[in-house]
Amino acid sequence: MSFTLSPADWQAILLTLKLCSLTTLILLIIGTPLAWWLAWGRSRLRTAVQAIVALPLVLPPTVLGFYLLMLLGPQGAVGGTLNQFGLPHLAFSFEGILVGSVLYSMPFAVQPLQQAFVTLGKQPLEVAATLGASARDRFVHVTLPLCRGGFIVAATLSFAHTLGEFGVILMLGGSIPGETRVLSVLIYDHAEAMNYAAAHSLSLGMLVAAFVVLFIVYGAQKRFDQVKP
Amino acid sequence: MSLTLDFRLPREQFTLNANVSLQSRGVHALFGRSGCGKTSLLRAIAGLEPDCQGQISFNDHHWLNGKKSLPPEHRRLAMVFQQPGLLPHLGVRDNLLFGYKRTPPARRHMDPDDVIKMLDLSALLTLRTSQLSGGQAQRVALGRALLRSPELLLLDEPLAALDHAGKAEILPYLLRMIRHSRIPVLFVSHHLDEVVQFADQLILMEQGQIVSAGPLQSQLSRPEFARFGALSVLACRICHNEGAMLELALGQQRMKVPALPLNGTECRLRVQARDVSLSLNRLQDSSISNQLESRIEAISPAPHEAEVLIRLNVEGQPLQALITRNSQQRLQLEEGMRVFAQIKAVAIH
Numbered sequence: 001m002s003f004t005l006s007p008a009d010w011q012a013i014l015l016t017l018k019l020c021s022l023t024t025l026i027l028l029i030i031g032t033p034l035a036w037w038l039a040w041g042r043s044r045l046r047t048a049v050q051a052i053v054a055l056p057l058v059l060p061p062t063v064l065g066f067y068l069l070m071l072l073g074p075q076g077a078v079g080g081t082l083n084q085f086g087l088p089h090l091a092f093s094f095e096g097i098l099v100g101s102v103l104y105s106m107p108f109a110v111q112p113l114q115q116a117f118v119t120l121g122k123q124p125l126e127v128a129a130t131l132g133a134s135a136r137d138r139f140v141h142v143t144l145p146l147c148r149g150g151f152i153v154a155a156t157l158s159f160a161h162t163l164g165e166f167g168v169i170l171m172l173g174g175s176i177p178g179e180t181r182v183l184s185v186l187i188y189d190h191a192e193a194m195n196y197a198a199a200h201s202l203s204l205g206m207l208v209a210a211f212v213v214l215f216i217v218y219g220a221q222k223r224f225d226q227v228k229p
Numbered sequence: 230m231s232l233t234l235d236f237r238l239p240r241e242q243f244t245l246n247a248n249v250s251l252q253s254r255g256v257h258a259l260f261g262r263s264g265c266g267k268t269s270l271l272r273a274i275a276g277l278e279p280d281c282q283g284q285i286s287f288n289d290h291h292w293l294n295g296k297k298s299l300p301p302e303h304r305r306l307a308m309v310f311q312q313p314g315l316l317p318h319l320g321v322r323d324n325l326l327f328g329y330k331r332t333p334p335a336r337r338h339m340d341p342d343d344v345i346k347m348l349d350l351s352a353l354l355t356l357r358t359s360q361l362s363g364g365q366a367q368r369v370a371l372g373r374a375l376l377r378s379p380e381l382l383l384l385d386e387p388l389a390a391l392d393h394a395g396k397a398e399i400l401p402y403l404l405r406m407i408r409h410s411r412i413p414v415l416f417v418s419h420h421l422d423e424v425v426q427f428a429d430q431l432i433l434m435e436q437g438q439i440v441s442a443g444p445l446q447s448q449l450s451r452p453e454f455a456r457f458g459a460l461s462v463l464a465c466r467i468c469h470n471e472g473a474m475l476e477l478a479l480g481q482q483r484m485k486v487p488a489l490p491l492n493g494t495e496c497r498l499r500v501q502a503r504d505v506s507l508s509l510n511r512l513q514d515s516s517i518s519n520q521l522e523s524r525i526e527a528i529s530p531a532p533h534e535a536e537v538l539i540r541l542n543v544e545g546q547p548l549q550a551l552i553t554r555n556s557q558q559r560l561q562l563e564e565g566m567r568v569f570a571q572i573k574a575v576a577i578h
Contacts, residue, residue: 123310123312123314124314124316126275126277126301126310126314127308127310127314127316128316128327129276129277129300129301129302130275130276130277130301130302130306130307130308130374130377130383131302131307131327131328131331131373131374131377132302132328132331132332132377133302133327133331134300134302135300137302137331142316145318146316146317146318
């Protein structure tokens with residue numbers, strides 16, 4: 001078997017990296033306040049929201065993909081509204097699988113962050129507040145440095161989990177080259193077409209990449225646990 | 230300073246009701262049993278309790294008005310917690326300057342070099358926080374709070390988490406800080422011994438309510454304090470501080486107590502009520518050499534039914550004696566009588 005990559009393979013690799021990077025970025029931006037609220041909020045809705053965030057951990061990806069297809073497609077509440085405003089609906093598009101990835105990987109960003117915030121505790125922030133640090137100042141100079149292990153874990157797990165996404169993308173995005181045909185889908189296509197050599201080289205690459213990412217995660221966890229007070 | 234509190238804060242066990250106005254400078258001690266709401270009260274003043282409702286105003290600034298609360302970072306105060314709470318990702322120096330850097334230069338009235346000298350921190354500056362002992366860490370926390378240049382300093386049992394050696398190490402610094410910085414202090418403690426070392430004013434709390442507030446000496450003679458182990462504090466002038474004994478003057482009367490390394494010209498004596506005995510005449514052949522001529526002001530029941538608590542007036546200062554009812558009857562002690570009080574006193578600062 002040869003390990004050469006075709007242009008279609010490269011296109012899928014780049015698309016996958018783009019999807020994973022954007023998903024990770026979006027998850028850090030919306031996951032941080034959400035995790036904060038779950039850690040320290042006082043609303044009764046917290047338990048419900050916590051359960052919703054964790055749903056992708058237990059649901060078959062096809063269920064999530066199916067409902068997203070209903071919601072984001074031309075007949076769905078979101079897709080239909082977009083169409084009314086002259087915008088394209090989100091089924092079978094990169095934007096659609098990006099939305100799917102964000103929801104699908106959300107627990108992998110929110111849970112490590114929430115855990116890091118709870119472990120940090122309120123005291124360092126209360127100390128900083130009584131010393132004159134504003135909320136933003138406290139986040140940048142207290143939360144961020146003391147929870148950096150949590151942020152690294154959240155980012156790498158979001159990235160890695162999106163890398164391994166298959167069911168949601170297949171349901172919601174299909175297999176459109178350059179748009180929704182990410183690595184996992186392409187490997188499936190190769191295997192369906194009995195092109196085992198191509199499937200093998202991509203699979204092996206993903207295996208190695210996944211190992212490296214997890215190695216970084218666990219290394220970071222060990223290292224930053226020691227910095228904790 | 231003027232701190233006016235009138236707010237409610239619901240707790241699990243009770244509702245904290247604070248209604249008091251503190252007007253004088255110096256050290257106000259908030260005293261009460263564990264769990265009576267002292268810490269919550271202090272946290273509410275700092276702005277760390279989001280559920281409180283009412284009024285908190287400090288020197289014409291409204292810190293709390295109804296539900297509208299000024300965030301802690303905008304209240305001109307600093308707080309020292311039971312745990313030092315040093316930020317572990319910063320070194321000692323950066324911890325010390327954390328609040329200083331966040332204080333506009335025009336409002337700074339504490340200088341880092343002075344504070345480092347006052348609290349003896351120069352040897353610690355380059356260390357990591359994990360290298361400090363408990364007492365050292367709390368000293369850094371005190372310095373950090375001072376360098377915020379607060380107009381009110383809140384101390385939440387700053388000695389509680391320390392062992393005996395740690396307490397002994399930090400006490401002189403705490404005293405020095407309180408005297409030299411001249412910042413009004415609100416101090417929480419459930420140790421009467423600690424309170425009498427520092428406090429000028431004493432506030433008693435029970436079950437979330439403020440029971441009484443007033444100057445230290447008169448507060449200590451209130452009946453509510455008897456069950457915490459009645460004691461008195463005498464303010465004395467230092468006549469001689471050389472050799473092993475310290476010679477003190479209380480009005481016209483003289484006393485000698487074992488010496489302490491003290492600065493200044495005044496000192497406080499802590500006298501437990503059970504360490505005071507009374508006689509009708511000055512004793513010539515007793516091992517106790519400190520005898521104070523005094524007048525009986527009041528006789529009240531003590532927590533134990535066989536005892537009575539006698540309130541004396543020594544040169545205008547209150548002094549309490551705990552004696553048995555038998556002795557009272559034998560000596561026929563009554564209000565207004567002139568007696569001699571033999572005391573075992575401990576100089577506290």
